[in-house]
Amino acid sequence: MLKLDGLTKTYAGQRGVNSVSFEVAPGEVVGFVGPNGAGKTTTLRMIAGTLEPDHGSVHVLGHDMWSNRKAAQALLGYLPEHAPLYEDMTPRTYLDFLLAARGLVRNQRTALVSQAAKRTQIEDVLDRRIESLSKGYRRRVALAGALAHDPPVLILDEPSDGLDPNQKRVTRALIRDLSPGRIILISTHQLDEVATLCSRLILIADGHVRADQSPADFAAQDPKGQIEDVFYRLTVASTDGPEKPGEAHI
Template identity: 80%
Template sequence: MLKLDGLTKTYAGQRGVSSVSFEVARGEVVGFVGPNGAGKTTTLRMIAGTLEPDEGTVQVLGQDVWSNRQAAQAMMGYLPEHAPLYDDMTPRTYLDFLLSAREVTRKQRPDLISQAAIRTQVADVLDRRIEGLSKGYRRRVALAGALAHDPPVLVLDEPSDGLDPNQKRVTRVLIRELSPGRIILISTHQLDEVVNVCSRLILIADGQVRADQSPADFAAQDQNGQIDEVFYRLTKRPDEAAS
């Protein structure tokens, strides 16, 4: 289980995330949604162990992210919103580098690289320099990097960013295929992606959890079943004009 308990982070005296708590079990694909500045990326960075909370804890399959960071991170695949790529590398050498950093043996790496490349449909560009790849390919190479060590927990920040409709479809199918037996948390601005891929929706606004339910139950709060209308009502600021 992925377990967050009271995560809090303050920036320049203002709380970016305030006492966020939830759990995600194996087999769940959870959509983590909210407006810009709501605290989504901050929360994901704390889960991944790249940002330390002021208060609260994160446990990944029983391992505390801060007291046992290496053990916790070994079980996670993390795709940041702006994942760093090395333009002078090829996807193959990039994935090999990531696996090497995770202390995966040289013998195991070729099969894992091939599996990740096939899953993300970048096998045809494995030996091209990253600097010459399109935005969609670059994003899928970054996703391959998160998947390469075949982790039981995936934390993905905007995995479909920069993908065309066909590539988004492939990525959604991949996430569904990966979900059995895994914990998957996806931050996204695309509510249709949540409806099509996720079994659960967690809405955060102003650094606090405002909803935690199935996408269908969330949408049912609008008489016409419009999920974007419910999202707007729960996240609009007082100074925004009523629709």
Template identity: 45%
Template sequence: MPDLIEIDRLSKRFGAFTAVDDVSFRVAKGEVLGFLGPNGAGKSTTMKMLAGFVTPSSGTARICGEDVVDNPVAAKRHLGYLPEGAPTYPEMTVEAFLAFTARLRGYRGSEMRDRVAHAMGLTTLEGVRLQPIETLSKGFKRRVGLAQSLLHDPPVLVLDEPTDGLDPNQKHEVRRLIKQMAPEKAIIISTHLLEEVSAICTRAIIIARGTVLADATPAELAHRGPSLDAVFRDLTMPKEKA
């Protein structure tokens, strides 16, 4: 399978603080990569650099062969991005917001309406399509953010905490959707939830303090200790000095 995501020696420094330090990995079509780490590990910063929202201090990131710095528009055509917080226009209805996003993507007329309807169907938003976004629960707002990332059926998805705020049934539906889409896409899920990785990911990267500490399948990580939770604690807790 071809590598649709390529990250090579990516770093980001904010003054004297290094948020991401020399990170490299690739994600092929058909892979669901869990990007796992505690809060402040550098997950969201890495995702923002890949999505073109933050400029790297060094290194490169490519989506479907397009460099996100040198060819940002071309790279973003291949990308569906669900950022942390998923900003929307709260006074707009769900349907109006998705239609607005579709127009930004270049869709018009019946194709725009079909794209919006399909995205709402995938994320089970038809029942709230005429509600202002500001009146929705956190879980429904998250699903609106997910819907906008799927409108143009991109080959690459970068999802930052996609099930944040969802109830157990909603989590199950989103995970089922990700599994359904996985064979035709390269997907990165940034999360601090170990259950997310075990449930839907084919591979996991553990990052802490801006550095990649492990890159393996969830099963391989689990074999390193009595549970994936124990592996996670062992890899992310500071080591005692000898």
């Protein structure tokens, strides 16, 4: 299991994430959705161990992220929304560097680089400098970096960002192929992606979990089955906030 228990993070006296708890089992692809500022990226960073919570815990397949961070992070692949890339490297040298940093020996690294490149379909640009690649290719290189060590847990923040429709199709097919026996948590603004790709939807708004159910059950809350309308109804109050006395609508 990937298990979150009471994760809380406060910024400047305001709680960005407020006691978030949920579990994800192997074989599940979970869509983690919410409006901007809801706490999605903060939660993912705490899961990945790059940001410590004020309270709460994260366990990755039984390993506590804070007391046994090295073991927990070894089991996890993390794709940040704005993943850093070394632009003077090629995708091949970049992936090899990431694997070497994880302590893998050269013969293991060669096979894993080839596997990651094939999965993300970047084989034709493996030896081009990253600075020369399009935004879509760069995003796929970053995704290859997240899954290069073949982790059992994948945390993906906006994996389709910057991809054209064909690249999105390839990435979604890849996630489906990777899902058996693997824990995959995807943060995305694309609700159609959640509906077609995920077995479960977790909605966060104003730092709280507002829904945790299948995309079909979530959409069924609207008479017309419109997932966007349910999302709007459950999140608009937290994004707009109540009208203050004396305030006029503009």
